[in-house]
Amino acid sequence: MNWTSLDEFLYMGGYGLYVWGSYAATLVVMSVEAVLVRKRLQAAVGALGNSEASG
Amino acid sequence: MNLRPNTFAAPSRFYAMAGTLTPWFWAAALLFGLTGLYVGFAIAPTDFQQGDAYRIIFIHVPAAWMSMLIYLVLAFWAAWGWMLNARMASMYARALAPTGALFTFIALWTGALWGKPTWGTWWVWDARLTSEFILLLMYLGYIALTEAIDDPRRAANAGALLALVGVVNIPIIYFSVRWWNTLHQGATISMTAAPKMVSTMLTAMLLMTFCFWSYSFAVVFTRARAIVLEQESDNEWVKGLER
Numbered sequence: 001m002n003w004t005s006l007d008e009f010l011y012m013g014g015y016g017l018y019v020w021g022s023y024a025a026t027l028v029v030m031s032v033e034a035v036l037v038r039k040r041l042q043a044a045v046g047a048l049g050n051s052e053a054s055g
Numbered sequence: 056m057n058l059r060p061n062t063f064a065a066p067s068r069f070y071a072m073a074g075t076l077t078p079w080f081w082a083a084a085l086l087f088g089l090t091g092l093y094v095g096f097a098i099a100p101t102d103f104q105q106g107d108a109y110r111i112i113f114i115h116v117p118a119a120w121m122s123m124l125i126y127l128v129l130a131f132w133a134a135w136g137w138m139l140n141a142r143m144a145s146m147y148a149r150a151l152a153p154t155g156a157l158f159t160f161i162a163l164w165t166g167a168l169w170g171k172p173t174w175g176t177w178w179v180w181d182a183r184l185t186s187e188f189i190l191l192l193m194y195l196g197y198i199a200l201t202e203a204i205d206d207p208r209r210a211a212n213a214g215a216l217l218a219l220v221g222v223v224n225i226p227i228i229y230f231s232v233r234w235w236n237t238l239h240q241g242a243t244i245s246m247t248a249a250p251k252m253v254s255t256m257l258t259a260m261l262l263m264t265f266c267f268w269s270y271s272f273a274v275v276f277t278r279a280r281a282i283v284l285e286q287e288s289d290n291e292w293v294k295g296l297e298r
Contacts, residue, residue, distance in 0.1 A: 002101060009096075013107035018172050022111045022165040026118070029157050030270065037277045044284035048296055 066143050066283045067292040073276040080276065084269035091262030099255040111169040112256070117264040119162035121271060122190060123225050125155035129197070130222045133215035145211035146286060148218065149201055150279035154271050156194035163187060174238060182231035183239035186224055193221040207286050 003009040012019045063069045095113040102109040129151040136145030166184065167177040178184065197214050204210035232241045244250045250257050287293050 002097065002099075012110070013101065015106060015108040015172055018108055018168040019110055022114055022168045025164050026114050026161050029161055033154065033157055033274055037274050037281070041277050041281040041284075044281040045296075048284065048288065048293065 064141055064143050066146070066287050067290075069143050069147075070280050070283050073280050077273050077276045077280075080269045080273035084266050084273060087262050087266035087269060091259050091266055094255060094262060095259030099259050100253065105173055108169065108172050109256075111165050113259050113263045115162060115165040115169060116260055117267045118158045118165065119187065120264060121267045122155055122159035122162050122187070123228060125151050125158065125271065126190060126194070126218075127222065127225055129155060130215075130218040133211065133218045137212050137215040140208075142208075142286070143283075145207070145215070146282045147275075147279050148214065149211070150275050150282055152194055152198050152201075153278065154275050156191060156198065158267065158271075159187065159191040159194060163191065170238075176238075179238045181237040181239055182235035183228065183237050186228040186231055190221075190224055190228060193217075193224060197221075 010016055010020070063072055091113060095110060099110075101107055129148045132144045132151070133148035135141055136143075136148060163184075166187075170179075171177050197217055200217055201210045201214040204213055231237060232239055243252050244257075252260075284293060284296075
């Protein structure tokens with residue numbers, strides 16, 4: 001183990017802002033993309049019933 | 056099913072195949088990610104020069120690699136769809152673009168956060184950073200262009216032309232640190248020599264690369280399935296899904 005406490009781990013040798021800023025942004029971006037893409041597929045599946053009615 | 060090279064050229068078969076495989080790609084992404092992060096933080100040592108700031112590498116390099124790889128794959132399928140009039144290929148190219156753009160953004164963002172403490176600046180207009188930024192603009196341009204044209208085939212073909220024109224940027228990004236005097240460091244990993252990197256750091260970086268690669272398949276397959284339903288809604292097999 002490289003760190004002896006959670007505080008040390010978050011401090012990241014003084015670089016906490018940069019390291020966690022990177023990981024947080026990445027996690028947010030990937031999570032949002034995953035959610036949005038799933039919503040898009042659900043919307044597309046949901047729209048299947050409507051094409052019959054209008055077509 | 057008799058598997059042939061063009062089996063999944065049919066949107067219906069791609070839709071089914073992608074639906075089956077996607078959960079496995081999510082599982083793989085999770086597994087590789089957790090393992091990679093464990094190796095990267097618990098096992099890989101602190102860097103002699105950069106301290107713990109270097110740990111951004113476990114995101115930055117995989118994201119940059121994905122940003123370039125996805126663009127090449129996008130251009131390939133876009134060209135394929137254009138030249139062979141293959142709908143699924145064109146749909147797949149459009150599915151790839153947002154993911155590629157996001158990885159490009161992540162590479163640029165994490166690069167800036169890494170550069171500030173180590174180089175003293177968030178940004179320079181050196182060859183590597185500039186060309187990666189141009190890659191982001193290419194992705195956004197491709198998305199904007201294909202979204203702006205209503206007819207799917209025209210949109211796909213116009214996009215293919217744009218994507219192909221932009222392919223030249225990829226070798227420029229890759230060789231930028233060799234061709235120009237850049238602030239960005241030179242290649243640590245090459246195809247002709249041993250990596251100049253501590254093996255635990257390299258392992259973590261490669262695990263994160265597989266994580267991003269699996270994640271890409273999962274989201275791109277899901278988006279491609281949505282695009283298939285959106286564009287193929289008049290076809291019988293899609294109507295058969297309504298149940």
